[in-house]
Amino acid sequence: MPDPAGVLEALRATGPLVACITNAVVTNFTANVLLAAGAAPAMVDVTGEAGPFAAGACALLINLGTPQPEQRAAAVEAATAARAAGVPWVLDPVAVGALVHRTALAHRLLDQGPTVIRGNASEIIALAGSGTGGRGVDTAAAVEAALDAARSVSERTGAVVAVSGPVDAIVDGIRVARVGGGSALLTRVTGGGCALGALVAGFIAAGRTAGIDAFGATTACHAAYSAAAEIAAETAVGPGSFQIALLDALYSLDGDDVARIQVS
Numbered sequence: 562m563p564d565p566a567g568v569l570e571a572l573r574a575t576g577p578l579v580a581c582i583t584n585a586v587v588t589n590f591t592a593n594v595l596l597a598a599g600a601a602p603a604m605v606d607v608t609g610e611a612g613p614f615a616a617g618a619c620a621l622l623i624n625l626g627t628p629q630p631e632q633r634a635a636a637v638e639a640a641t642a643a644r645a646a647g648v649p650w651v652l653d654p655v656a657v658g659a660l661v662h663r664t665a666l667a668h669r670l671l672d673q674g675p676t677v678i679r680g681n682a683s684e685i686i687a688l689a690g691s692g693t694g695g696r697g698v699d700t701a702a703a704v705e706a707a708l709d710a711a712r713s714v715s716e717r718t719g720a721v722v723a724v725s726g727p728v729d730a731i732v733d734g735i736r737v738a739r740v741g742g743g744s745a746l747l748t749r750v751t752g753g754g755c756a757l758g759a760l761v762a763g764f765i766a767a768g769r770t771a772g773i774d775a776f777g778a779t780t781a782c783h784a785a786y787s788a789a790a791e792i793a794a795e796t797a798v799g800p801g802s803f804q805i806a807l808l809d810a811l812y813s814l815d816g817d818d819v820a821r822i823q824v825s
Contacts (some may be wrong), residue, residue, distance in 0.1 A: 565781035565824070566816030573599035577619035577766035581759055582606040584626025584635050585654065587752030590804070591622075594756035597811040598785075600763035611635035612642035620766035621650035622759045623670060625663040633666050640673035649676035649765045649775065652720075653758035658687025671718050676765055676775050678714060679723040679758045682707035689713045704730050708737065718744050721775045723761065725754055729783045731776060738780045741823040742787030744794035746803040757786050784822040789814050791822075 578601045583591055588604055595602040605614040608631055615621045621643045623636045643650045652675040654667040667688060678688070682702040689710035704726035710724040715734040724730045729740040747753035761782045767777030789810035797803035810818075 564816075565784040565819045565822070567771060568764055568778050568781035569598075569785050569814065569816070569819065570714075570769035571601065571771040571773075572763055573810060575619075575767050575770050576601050577763050578603060578617075578760045579620050579622060579759055579766070580611075580615045580618035580639065581622045581624070581762075582611060582632060582639055583622060583624035583653075583755060583759065584628075586626060587624075587755040590750075590752040591624075591756045591759045592807060593656055593808055594811060595759055595763055596809040598760055598763065598814075600760070600767075602759065605639075606632050606635045608638055611636040615639035615648060615650070616642040616646035616764050618643075620762035621648055622653065622762045623650065623675075624653040624655060624755050624758055625667060626653075626655040626755060627655065628663050628666055633662070636666065637669065637673075640670050640675070644673045649762070649769070651675060651677045651679060651758050651762040651765070653755060654678065654680050654684050654688055655755070657684050659737055673719045675718065677721045677723060677761055677779050678718070679754075679761055679779075681725050681754065685714060685722060685724050686710040704728060707734065717813045721779050721781065723779050725783075729787075731780045731783065733776045736776060738776070740780060740783040740787055740825050742784070742791050742821075744790040744803070746794050748799060749800040749817065750804045750807075757782070760786060780824060781819075784818050784824050785814060787822045788818045792818060 645799035711732040792810040793806035
């Protein structure tokens with residue numbers, strides 16, 4: 562298992578440009594999380610621009626939180642271009658299973674070979690075809706209950722699959738890593754998971770420069786994010802102060818902070 566602090570150091574040294582097609586609710590917070598950690602965000606979700614921009618970026622995030630018609634077309638355009646250019650990209654299949662348009666789009670995007678798929682347990686189970694999704698964007702299943710589905714999706718697509726929960730699981734069909742830590746306050750802030758998907762994109766881009774594969778970089782990202790959430794929770798008095806403290810924690814995070822997170 563690579564040193565998560567080493568991937569964080571590579572992220573800050575390279576400042577990868579992360580193209581984001583994400584939902585309207587979380588755009589600002591997602592961009593700020595990337596900036597605080599050391600990456601460079603760009604929210605380009607217009608058809609005719611999304612593809613060329615994704616092809617020239619260091620990594621791409623596609624988040625299906627609010628998939629308006631033009632954004633759906635831009636997502637397909639960007640994923641297609643990223644695949645052709647060899648740019649790693651992350652799919653965050655928000656609320657798939659219960660909602661028709663995003664579910665169909667998620668399955669179409671799987672054909673474009675995402676590098677990482679990040680979601681909650683219900684989303685991953687639904688993506689595997691063995692469930693109908695959770696309660697909106699919230700999961701109705703436990704992380705451990707989604708491991709078989711995660712392996713199935715990984716084997717079918719070749720992607721690393723990250724299942725978020727109290728203890729995150731990162732699966733690549735052969736290996737499983739579990740990352741503890743974090744804070745329950747992440748579930749009280751809009752965009753906590755969505756921003757994590759964008760940060761994973763930045764970490765896998767940085768990992769490439771350091772010779773670390775997508776599984777290792779994704780695991781490292783979850784460890785770093787959990788560490789920052791724990792630090793933020795120490796001073797926060799509620800969700801509002803936690804959100805600001807999380808940005809500060811990501812900005813000042815160091816190797817010792819990350820090393821305290823249990824990864825197994």
